Amino acid sequence: METKICNLRSVFAILALFLSLSACTSYPPLNPRAEPPADYTYIIGPGDSLEMFVWGNPEISRTVVVRPDGKISAPLVEELPATGKTPYQLARDIEKELSRYIRNPLVTVIVSGFVGPYSEQIRVVGEAEEPQAVPYREHMTLLDLMIAVGGLTDFAAGNRAVVVRRINGVQRQFRVRIDDLLRDGDISANVDMLPGDILIIPEAFF
Template structure:
């Protein structure tokens, strides 16, 4: 496999920075109206089995997206809603318990990678965060601690998958954070990637 050295990587980033200025401004699209949280690897779940406290417990979702619990082995959890997973657990438990009633509550939210919002580049704390309903650009910047001193916030772009097509949409973070221009605050969608480039000197 061909290796990419540091000079090649910097060249790719440098060339891409010129394309950022050509990207259209991100429209303030409506957030998903029917958004429901989807379980992902790394989530921590509370499984309550009514009338059976001995098998009720906290269970982690493994990196492969499955869970193990008393009387429930190798059950896929990733990609399901808590409601769907509870029904699947009930089916498994019904082999041993009469009419089981299960509730699943998510404690620590990670979510599937496809719905996480990623921030890379000149953010104070670049990271991937779980999407939250009605999340905005301002909410996202608060979560990552704002910009570094070297950031070019008004040249930042959101990479967004729209109907299977990947688009680059420019956002005005400097205007939002430094000037308080609320018109620069746009909605974030599940799976968005925010790229914040370094300023030219």
Template sequence: MGKIAASAMVVLMVAAGCSRVATLPEVRVGEVHDAPAYRIGPLDNITIFVWRNPELSTSVPVRPDGRISVPLLEDVQAADKTPTELARELESELDVFIQNPLVTVIVTGFSGTFEQQIRVVGQAQQPRSIPFRANMTMLDVMIAVGGLTPFANGNRATLVRVVDGQQKEFRVRLGRLIQDGHIDANVAMLPGDIVIIPETFF
């Protein structure tokens, strides 16, 4: 009961700050959204390769404070930077110690920044945050969270999205999409989206 009550409270808190429910258009070919440049987030894992300096190359996790520890350098801020931006900064810092450093940064474990995640709350099998990726749709999100619970009212689910700086609600029919197999109920996702799945009240 505690878990159900907590989920209901989350739904009420998020819905309270949103405008009236609207309907999103279905996904059509060519209308899905490309991902913005990926920005490193806390808890990502990254590999740093320093050309001709294997002793400086390393694989490190990004700490919760957004920083990493690398050889020769003190803590370096990594979160909210693209891999290329971080590589250029490391080159600048390492230039004090080695001549003409060439650095490549590769993200090997993805979590992403808060703004790049999609959050699913309520009656999903595995409610959680997932990283946004290019061309992601609601069906992809539902697969990632394991679908709906037996208690979900999927056809009254809500997608919360920021549009022109304002938080808005859109009705999404997850039951029609997942249980009935109607692909016309699919919608394109954007970074920062929140999916709220209410419980069926008998």
């Protein structure tokens, strides 16, 4: 137990150091308008709740949850990988499995509880009221993200926050102005977010 506590303290210390270094470094401002991935389609991830409809076979239609290992289990469908697929792709895979028992099955998969894979989530760390990983939604902005995490704490340096974004395989950091957006109502400080972004909000120095 003591080892786990020490490891946890080390993680917090490293995060605090990273936040302080980010606060002291000057980064270029984030482009307000970012192009989302072409033809963006939701990707299924662990924890997602899926409604599986098998037309003409209500007895095997049901709601399933994607397990932490990325697989689903349902009647006549065992250990089927779901993570990383679109609902359309998963429906076709389920049809292939069911075709061994049902003639010409027709399946529809609807995502009713969204989590998504980690690669598609936006992580918020530091001085947010509720730091967390937020599922990406099309056309999500910084304002939408801050509403999802409950805004800033009283100790946040919102105008020194940075977004870590992968561009052409390289991670880059950009400055955002959360204080101007939330506290001054400066809508020009609102920027588009993309899947996989990391928002780091440092603590203010008093």
